[in-house]
Amino acid sequence: MRSIPLLAVDATNVFDEIATAKRQPRRGRMRASRAKVLTAYQGYEDAAPEVGELDEALLTDLQKEAIRHAFTVETEPMTVLRGDLLKRNSVARCPFCGINESSTLDHYLPKEQYPEFAVFPNNLVPCCAVCNTRKRDGILGEGTNVRMFLHPCYDVIPDMAFLTVRTRIEEDALILSYRLIRPPGMALRTFQHLRSHFNKLDLADRYRRMGFEHLGALYPALRRAYGQGEDAERVAEKLIEGAEDFEEVSGPNYWLAKLYRALASNNDFCDGGFEVARAQAQP
Template sequence: MRSIPLVAVNALDVFDRIAAAKRQPRRGRIQAAREEIVAAYQSYVDAAPDIGELRMATLTHQQKEAMRHAYNVETEPMIALRSELLKRISVARCPFCGIGETSTLDHYLPKEQYPEYSVFPSNLVPSCSVCNTLKRDLILDEKTNVRMFLHPCYDLIPNLEFLAVRTRMEADALILSYRLTRPAGMAPRTFQHLRAHFGKLNLADRYRRMGLEHLGEQYPSLRRAYGVNGDAERVAEKLIEKAQDFEEVSGPNYWLAKLYRSLASNADFCDGGFGAVQVLT
């Protein structure tokens, strides 16, 4: 979970170029909807990040189909926009999960329900295929009326520490358990938002699995730190250094930073227990 910058493009220029590149009759239908879509774009920007209850634009059935077609059947301007959104180094890693490679664009407000935002750059969020699939067309939690997912371009990730991981050794196996905790000073609604995002994207299990895979790659480094004399303190120091590196780049709630800090305080892991991850290499 992390914030990313908005891409520096003019949304109306993008809309006009894509519309002009379509064939008739869709070109005419898209251009006829321009005034309504311009108003919708402004409403989106004005309401962000709380865009979960935006009214739908008044478009005809044919205009809605044409807008979805503008995204689904790509023209050169749409291909250029996709490239502009995905090529940035800052979005190489999925902002929804912080794990996968960004290989697709997610419509934060689904294009099936909100076709007016089908080619709106601010609504197109670089994401991994897993998050895109899990997110689907979900917007609001029916019970709490809270948005289920953070909008990486508009929501600010709280600096308060809300992600935690428990690590323990059990029968020569390393057990990881990620969870969210509400820190003092965090508004209940903010925590509900984070919890919905965390739960719907199955981040607890995805962090657990990727954490074990990652540690398997770190076994040689941990073994060298431990040395022939069994220096558990040196292992803990190396783990803290790694945690600090991750925190400096990705903040205190980055899932790997939390994992390294937890492992550094796990005496059994540091005192040779890290051998449990060797089988994962």
């Protein structure tokens, strides 16, 4: 979970270029919807990040179809926009989960319900295929006005610690358990928003599984730190150094930083217990 910068592009020009590149009659339908679409763009920016209760633009069914078609059947301007959104170094890693490569574009407000935002750059979030599939068309939680997912382009991720992981070794197995906690001073609504995002994207289990894979790759470094002298303190130092590096780049709630710090505090893991993580990482 992290924030990403908006793409520096004129959304009006993008819409006009894509509309011009479409064939008739969709070109004419997009141009006829232009005023309402641009008004909707302004409303989105004014409301962001709380865009979950925006009124839908009053477009005809044919106009809606034309704008959706502009995203799904790409013209050269849409292909350029997709590349510009996805190929930035700042979005290489999925902002929804922080695990996988950003390889798709998610419509934060779904294009089926809000076709006016189908080619709106600020509504197109680079993300991984897993998060895109899990997010689907979700906007607001059932019976609430709390958005189910963070908007990486507008929501500010709190600096206070809210992600935690418990680690223990039982019967030659490492147990990892990620969860969210509400720190003192965090507004309840903020925590509910974070928790919904965390739960809906199944991040607890995804962090757990990817944690084992990561530890398998880290094993040689831990083995060297432990050495023939079986230096558990050096293993803990190695993990803390790694956590600090992750925190400097990705913030205090980055899932790997939390894992490293938790393992550094686990005496059993540092004193040779990392051997079990190696075994669990293997297929």
